Amino acid sequence: xxxxxxxxxxxxxxxxxxxxxxxxxxxxxxxxxxxxxxxxxxxxxxxxxxxxxxxxxxxxxxxxxxxxxxxxxxxxxxxxxxxxxxxxxxxxxxxxxxxxxxxxxxxxxxxxxxxxxxxxxxxxxxxxxxxxxxxxxxxxxxxxxxxxxxxxxxxxxxxxxxxxxxxxxxxxxxxxxxxxxxxxxxxxxxxxxxxxxxxxxxxxxxxxxxxxxxxxxxxxxxxxxxxxxxxxxxxxxxxxxxxxxxxxxxxxxxxxxxxxxxxxxxxxxxxxxxxxxxxxxxxxxxxxxxxxxxxxxxxxxxxxxxxxxxxxxxxxxxxxxxxxxxxxxxxxxxxxxxxxxxxxxx
Amino acid sequence: xxxxxxxxxxxxxxxxxxxxxxxxxxxxxxxxxxxxxxxxxxxxxxxxxxxxxxxxxxxxxxxxxxxxxxxxxxxxxxxxxxxxxxxxxxxxxxxxxxxxxxxxxxxxxxxxxxxxxxxxxxxxxxxxxxxxxxxxxxxxxxxxxxxxxxxxxxxxxxxxxxxxxxxxxxxxxxxxxxxxxxxxxxxxxxxxxxxxxxxxxxxxxxxxxxxxxxxxxxxxxxxxxxxxxxxxxxxxxxxxxxxxxxxxxxxxxxxxxxxxxxxxxxxxxxxxxxxxxxxxxxxxxxxxxxxxxxxxxxxxxxxxxxxxxxxxxxxxxxxxxxxxxxxxxxxxxxxxxxxxxxxxxx
Numbered sequence: 001x002x003x004x005x006x007x008x009x010x011x012x013x014x015x016x017x018x019x020x021x022x023x024x025x026x027x028x029x030x031x032x033x034x035x036x037x038x039x040x041x042x043x044x045x046x047x048x049x050x051x052x053x054x055x056x057x058x059x060x061x062x063x064x065x066x067x068x069x070x071x072x073x074x075x076x077x078x079x080x081x082x083x084x085x086x087x088x089x090x091x092x093x094x095x096x097x098x099x100x101x102x103x104x105x106x107x108x109x110x111x112x113x114x115x116x117x118x119x120x121x122x123x124x125x126x127x128x129x130x131x132x133x134x135x136x137x138x139x140x141x142x143x144x145x146x147x148x149x150x151x152x153x154x155x156x157x158x159x160x161x162x163x164x165x166x167x168x169x170x171x172x173x174x175x176x177x178x179x180x181x182x183x184x185x186x187x188x189x190x191x192x193x194x195x196x197x198x199x200x201x202x203x204x205x206x207x208x209x210x211x212x213x214x215x216x217x218x219x220x221x222x223x224x225x226x227x228x229x230x231x232x233x234x235x236x237x238x239x240x241x242x243x244x245x246x247x248x249x250x251x252x253x254x255x256x257x258x259x260x261x262x263x264x265x266x267x268x269x270x271x272x273x274x275x276x277x278x279x280x281x282x283x284x285x286x287x288x289x290x291x292x293x294x295x296x297x298x299x300x301x302x303x304x305x306x307x308x309x310x311x312x313x314x315x316x317x318x319x320x321x322x323x324x325x326x327x328x329x330x331x332x333x334x335x336x337x338x339x340x341x342x343x344x345x346x
Numbered sequence: 347x348x349x350x351x352x353x354x355x356x357x358x359x360x361x362x363x364x365x366x367x368x369x370x371x372x373x374x375x376x377x378x379x380x381x382x383x384x385x386x387x388x389x390x391x392x393x394x395x396x397x398x399x400x401x402x403x404x405x406x407x408x409x410x411x412x413x414x415x416x417x418x419x420x421x422x423x424x425x426x427x428x429x430x431x432x433x434x435x436x437x438x439x440x441x442x443x444x445x446x447x448x449x450x451x452x453x454x455x456x457x458x459x460x461x462x463x464x465x466x467x468x469x470x471x472x473x474x475x476x477x478x479x480x481x482x483x484x485x486x487x488x489x490x491x492x493x494x495x496x497x498x499x500x501x502x503x504x505x506x507x508x509x510x511x512x513x514x515x516x517x518x519x520x521x522x523x524x525x526x527x528x529x530x531x532x533x534x535x536x537x538x539x540x541x542x543x544x545x546x547x548x549x550x551x552x553x554x555x556x557x558x559x560x561x562x563x564x565x566x567x568x569x570x571x572x573x574x575x576x577x578x579x580x581x582x583x584x585x586x587x588x589x590x591x592x593x594x595x596x597x598x599x600x601x602x603x604x605x606x607x608x609x610x611x612x613x614x615x616x617x618x619x620x621x622x623x624x625x626x627x628x629x630x631x632x633x634x635x636x637x638x639x640x641x642x643x644x645x646x647x648x649x650x651x652x653x654x655x656x657x658x659x660x661x662x663x664x665x666x667x668x669x670x671x672x673x674x675x676x677x678x679x680x681x682x683x684x685x686x687x688x689x690x691x692x
Binding site: 140145 | 458
């Protein structure tokens with residue numbers, strides 16, 4: 001992506017919420033302000049995790065901050081999200097998660113019971129995912145200088161030698177697989193804030209996707225070309241980033257993208273596209289056409305992968321765009337997320 | 347330290363600033379609340395960095411959050427502090443720093459010029475230290491939900507096979523070396539806040555200590571038993587942690603601890619002990635007596651190590667305590683930091 005850096009400028013005078021939303025504004029901040037200073041071959045990949053070789057060991061490393069509001073919501077909480085989010089960044093980069101370090105920024109006045117609940121959630125999520133929390137740091141800021149607690153987790157994993165994931169591996173005709181329904185996390189958090197008047201039986205999908213990723217790699221091996229977990233900015237943003245980086249088009253069969261009724265309903269009320277809503281326990285995989293069916297079946301056989309589906313395919317043109325075909329035969333360009341309709345979703 | 351966990355209970359109802367100060371309250375939070383949930387063999391070491399072996403590579407990993415206020419101060423700023431602080435945790439654990447990942451939590455409304463200044467400071471500090479920033483994440487929270495910016499950095503390094511650092515390696519008669527004057531960072535930040543009316547020509551000592559640590563290991567090798575960078579809680583807290591973990595006494599020659607006049611003056615006004623004030627570019631090393639003199643000379647020859655000195659030695663008893671001898675022949679027990687006289691110093 002290095003060649004593109006010079007073309008993006010960050011001209012905003014102040015930081016705004018949208019710069020943290022994972023969409024276009026985030027991209028401008030990263031490529032227009034951060035990369036010009038920090039650029040190096042590993043960082044410039046802008047992968048979910050950085051891959052590096054140390055004394056012969058092929059490692060992956062990643063870091064994520066979590067500022068979700070409220071701290072707890074149906075199906076999860078900030079602590080579980082922090083563990084799973086970092087594990088998932090490693091997993092979709094093609095690395096087996098191994099260990100995490102974790103830092104807490106706590107607001108003075110936070111009740112110990114809330115803190116202990118989150119520490120227990122972190123411990124439980126780590127145990128379920130088979131990773132160790134091996135270090136960390138705790139800072140406390142004055143009341144009013146944080147919002148309860150913020151968590152940053154950094155993770156290390158070992159690169160899986162069966163795959164070599166990269167946008168440059170993606171080819172015309174490759175299939176786009178999705179592990180399950182989109183938008184559950186984002187809409188659950190939104191509803192938990194009580195900002196819209198809608199009752200829905202919805203839970204965050206937060207979970208480690210490593211078992212599903214592992215099942216996929218088991219059967220498709222190097223046929224898996226690229227993966228990403230569609231968190232902030234949703235499926236639309238993840239696929240747009242792929243389309244740009246790989247200089248291909250993504251032809252999306254919009255009807256085949258699984259969306260729960262409650263998510264679709266909330267999106268209609270809010271004027272949002274479910275393709276822009278964050279997931280925290282799903283992933284997209286681009287798979288070579290000859291391995292796509294066996295990959296799909298392997299995902300569906302795995303626990304929690306029953307909702308997996310093929311949602312589209314890679315085309316040569318129009319390069320850089322995501323095009324959704326509707327059931328009526330029409331088509332539309334699906335853009336990256338613009339603005340930040342759902343701030344602090346993770 | 348595992349055996350002690352059960353003896354410490356966290357009974358405070360709410361989180362307070364002191365829990366982030368690095369002293370007794372921090373220890374209660376970590377050992378009384380975090381470890382009971384997260385305990386594992388690596389974490390329980392409570393080292394500056396966690397050491398683990400991955401596919402034959404001996405690695406060290408650490409994470410630190412930075413919430414310093416103000417963001418910039420004479421001699422440094424939050425970005426430089428974040429890079430150096432994480433590098434130093436790796437260095438004093440006996441690991442060569444290699445790469446960092448970095449997350450930003452930004453307050454909406456932060457001016458782009460401040461952000462860019464800090465990104466440039468991060469890039470510059472990383473370049474000087476010879477480490478790469480290989481990944482990261484950016485979140486934005488609403489105005490009033492952070493204080494400009496918070497930075498978390500996680501670092502990875504390779505364990506230096508020449509040393510095996512541990513409190514359990516420390517022996518009666520070992521010498522305690524200090525790389526330079528104490529308290530410059532803490533008092534500089536305090537003065538930068540304008541909370542006390544004192545003019546002083548003082549700068550933060552923030553820097554990577556790896557070159558000094560490397561010079562020390564070069565000459566003393568396995569004669570280096572233990573190291574720590576005395577950040578929050580200062581030299582007194584670091585040595586108390588050693589005394590407890592190693593079940594030894596530390597006999598401190600208080601007169602030999604280098605303290606600049608401005609730091610001593612500010613401490614006198616504030617009723618603080620310079621031994622409790624944070625450094626960000628110094629380290630303590632416990633060295634076998636037969637290597638102590640050559641180690642000291644190597645430090646003094648190295649650039650930035652001119653102020654190194656031997657400040658005390660390890661004794662068998664009274665185990666668990668740090669005892670300072672004064673010039674007048676008296677002695678006093680030097681405790682860990684209690685409370686938080688200087689919040690948000692890093």
